[in-house]
Each structure stands twice: as C-alpha cells, then as structure tokens.
Amino acid sequence: MTDDELERALIALPLEEPPADLRRRILVSTVYRPRLAVPAWEVWTAGTLSALVVWLAYLVLTGIPRAGRDAVHALAASLDHLGLAVGAPTLLWTILGISSAVWISQLSLPRRELRPGQ
C-alpha cells in the first residue's frame, strides 16, 4: 500500500455514528438547561445566611448555659426600662416578621409577564 493510497483510505474512512441520544443530551446540558428563577448570588447569600443562623443558634443553645433565655430576658428588660414593655415572644416574632418582609422585598423573584389584552 502506497502512502497516497493509505492517506486516501484514511480520509475516506466513515466516521463513527454517534449514539442516538447524544445530541439531546448535549442540548439539554447547554442551551435548554433550566435557568435559575433567581440570580445565583441570591441563592448563595440566602444559603450562607441560613447556615450562619443555624450555626449561631446551635452555638448559643449548646455552648452557653441558658444563653438564649438570658438574651431574651435582657432584651425584654431593656425595652421595659425604655417604657416599651412588650412580651418577649411577641417582640421576637415582630422582629422576625419585619426582617423577613424586608428581605423578601429585596429579592428579584420571577414575575409573570402580562401579554397585551390580559
């Protein structure tokens, strides 16, 4: 077999047939990959903050004896002192609610687009 014959045979060699589902797999992992409804940084921030809160709560509840109760009492006592006597659970729930509302209002949640005529 000459060099030319071998080169011709090489170039004429049929390519391997790709598996039937390969193109679908490629497209699903690229252009048709589902996008996150919220920006990635918000997901990371929320996740990090949640982990931090859980970790701090764990530290407080396990590390320092009666730390949680003492903290709530101290806060309630200081508010009492200021003349804003509010029950500790009420106060905590109020703070939690306001914080959540502010935080949620800052998120760019997906919005349904209205079409003309709707």
Added chain:
Amino acid sequence: MAVAILAEPRSVRHIVEAPPLTDDELIRAALAGRAEAFGTLVERYERAVYHLALRTMRDVEEAKDATQEGFFKAYRALHTFRPGAKFSTWIFTIVYRVCCDRLARRKRFSGDELPDRADGTAGPEAIAEQADDARRLRAAIEALPEKYRVVVTLFHLQGKQYEEIAAVLDLPLGTVKTHLFRAKELLRKALDDTAHAHKETP
C-alpha cells in the same frame, strides 16, 4: 384598484435556498441567545467530535460523556471564541483536553499505567478477522499507541492541515509530522500483515 391587482405579476415563487450560515454567524447568533444556532453547531460537529472522543477514550460511554462535557465547556466559553478562528479546531482542542483529563483521572484511580489495547487486539490474526478494508483499517488505527492514534484521527478529521492538528494537540508541527509518519508506517505494516494473514487463510 382592480387594475392595480390585475397589473401585478402573478405570484411567481422563486425558491431560493438560503446559503448555510457560517460557524462565525452561528456563534454570533448563539451569543445573542438563539438556542437553535448552537443546536446547528452541535449538529454540524457532533459526529466528528464524538469520533475524536471515541478514538481517544476507546469506550463508548466515556466518549459520550467527554463529548457532552466538551460541548458544555464550549458553550460556556463561547464568548471567548475568536472570530475568524476555526470552530472545528477550537472544539477539537476542548474535547481533546477533556479526554486527556479523563484519561489522567482514570489512570490515577486505577493506580497503574493504562494498558494500550494494542496488546490485546493488535495481532494480525485479530485484525484479519475484520470483514472489510474499512474495518481492518479501523482496527489497525485502534491498535496504534495513543499518541499516534490521536494524530491519525485528527488527520482523518481535518485532512492535511498539520497546523490545525498541532494546535489541537499543543505539539510542535515537526512532532506532529513525525508522529503521523510513524503512525502511517505502523498502519501500513499492520494492514500488510492482515493481507498476508487473509491470503494464508484457506
């Protein structure tokens, strides 16, 4: 009004096939968010890329995964593609690197050198079992050591564009030519051996 309508030439449809978009145009369209443009690129290069991955990995499942990963990396890095460069060279380079990484990982996990399949099926008897010339040639390529097999595969895909082959493999041009020369010698010898084996078989 009626006159105007009558005066209009009857609808003569000129069916003109639009020329296929170039790779650069498809990339621009894909970057502009047109999913079907990237789909066309995949359709255009899927087979060649899979062929390269299969020749490098020598395993259908691994080749599928490497092809998918290669296109995924290309899609994410599409904005870095230099207009005017050859998309085939770019995607081959990406997929070849993916294959090299996978081979290195496989080698690391198995803890020893990868056996070159040349030992198992390289014998003239094994190759002689292949039915026709194309199969014999394919089997002979399979039996080549990796560095020669990849050069031959890229020569098969890209023809005599040695610079492109050198770019994909990140090798000097001279080395590519030497590898190709040596690979062709081995192929010729393997094919001659199988031809003799065929003749001797009653």
